[in-house]
Amino acid sequence: MFVTAAEQVCPGSRSCTKDGQGRLSSAAYAGPVSSEHISAASSPGWKWDPSLYAGTARFYSVGRVAYPAELVDLLVTALELDGSGRLLDVGCGPGSLTLLLAPNFAQAFGIDPDAGMLSEAARLAAETGVSNVTWRQLRAEELPADLAPVRLVAFAQSFHWMDRRRVARTVRGMLTDDGAVVHVHATTHQGVDSGAELPYPRPPHARIAELVQRYLGPDRRAGKGVLTAGTPDGEDTIYRAAGLTGPQRLEVPERIIDRTVDQVAAGVYSLSSAAPHLFADRLEQFDADLRQLLASSARDGWFSEEFPSIAMDIWR
Numbered sequence: 001m002f003v004t005a006a007e008q009v010c011p012g013s014r015s016c017t018k019d020g021q022g023r024l025s026s027a028a029y030a031g032p033v034s035s036e037h038i039s040a041a042s043s044p045g046w047k048w049d050p051s052l053y054a055g056t057a058r059f060y061s062v063g064r065v066a067y068p069a070e071l072v073d074l075l076v077t078a079l080e081l082d083g084s085g086r087l088l089d090v091g092c093g094p095g096s097l098t099l100l101l102a103p104n105f106a107q108a109f110g111i112d113p114d115a116g117m118l119s120e121a122a123r124l125a126a127e128t129g130v131s132n133v134t135w136r137q138l139r140a141e142e143l144p145a146d147l148a149p150v151r152l153v154a155f156a157q158s159f160h161w162m163d164r165r166r167v168a169r170t171v172r173g174m175l176t177d178d179g180a181v182v183h184v185h186a187t188t189h190q191g192v193d194s195g196a197e198l199p200y201p202r203p204p205h206a207r208i209a210e211l212v213q214r215y216l217g218p219d220r221r222a223g224k225g226v227l228t229a230g231t232p233d234g235e236d237t238i239y240r241a242a243g244l245t246g247p248q249r250l251e252v253p254e255r256i257i258d259r260t261v262d263q264v265a266a267g268v269y270s271l272s273s274a275a276p277h278l279f280a281d282r283l284e285q286f287d288a289d290l291r292q293l294l295a296s297s298a299r300d301g302w303f304s305e306e307f308p309s310i311a312m313d314i315w316r
């Protein structure tokens with residue numbers, strides 16, 4: 001069972017009202033979190049479990065395209081970030097966004113339940129010289145922990161895995177008076193096909209998906225279960241219900257990116273639906289088939305992909 005870290009802020013009480021910034025209300029404490037807690041609730045019967053991203057971290061940082069610097073510039077301007085306050089990146093993975101945003105804050109926290117993701121994040125932080133981030137192994141449902149007050153809470157490709165109502169309410173209570181939540185809508189593992197001419201062939205994503213299905217079955221795998229109905233959307237309603245207002249939408253234009261066979265293969269293993277552990281003793285065979293498919297589709301070992309625009313919704 002997960003022990004709620006909310007108790008560190010509101011010991012043994014549901015009636016806690018302040019964290020020193022006046023915004024932590026009783027809504028911030030939603031009761032204890034159990035390992036049975038359902039999060040991506042659109043798939044009946046699916047339960048979150050810690051194997052969701054097990055073993056994906058080292059592939060994630062290679063196989064996902066980096067967030068562009070423009071994204072940071074847009075946020076700095078819109079939120080008037082000045083190097084003060086705290087950033088909280090929830091579901092930070094290997095720090096893909098945390099490390100880019102952290103230099104604009106006095107202090108940053110990246111939280112994620114997956115230990116492998118956090119080790120990779122720490123390694124990349126050292127490599128890039130970003131020294132103001134603390135990595136904490138926590139589920140979002142365990143917030144506020146001892147992490148309030150926060151100037152910016154980020155959810156980048158992560159909110160759909162959470163008990164969204166509970167988490168939205170909690171983070172709202174953690175914000176400073178000038179604080180905000182940013183929800184990043186991005187796809188960093190594969191591009192789209194607009195029909196435009198590209199320098200190299202596109203990766204054969206439909207055939208990759210068929211290959212994964214041949215090994216793992218027709219239903220989308222996620223941790224120990226299957227997501228028959230995919231992951232939920234409609235986050236605007238959830239943020240509004242939590243008392244946040246917005247969104248203010250910022251957009252980073254689409255990009256064309258050349259990628260190697262290794263990067264595209266790593267992109268596959270970075271997915272919860274194709275995490276290496278899911279293949280069990282057939283991983284080697286799958287990998288051989290994947291590499292053969294990629295090698296026969298690439299030109300000189302290269303692909304090109306069109307990555308769609310990234311939308312960022314700011315809620316205050």
Ligand SMILES: C[S@@+](CC[C@H](N)C(=O)[O-])C[C@H]1O[C@@H](n2cnc3c(N)ncnc32)[C@H](O)[C@@H]1O
Pocket residue numbers: 039048052053064090091092093094095096097111112113114117138139140141155156157158161162163
């Ligand atoms: C697709 S990755 C996104 C990583 C990173 N934010 C990015 O944009 O590249 C989703 C991350 O959410 C994390 N995650 C899943 N369920 C979570 C939960 N309940 N609380 C916090 N993080 C969670 C996963 O471990 C994973 O690292």
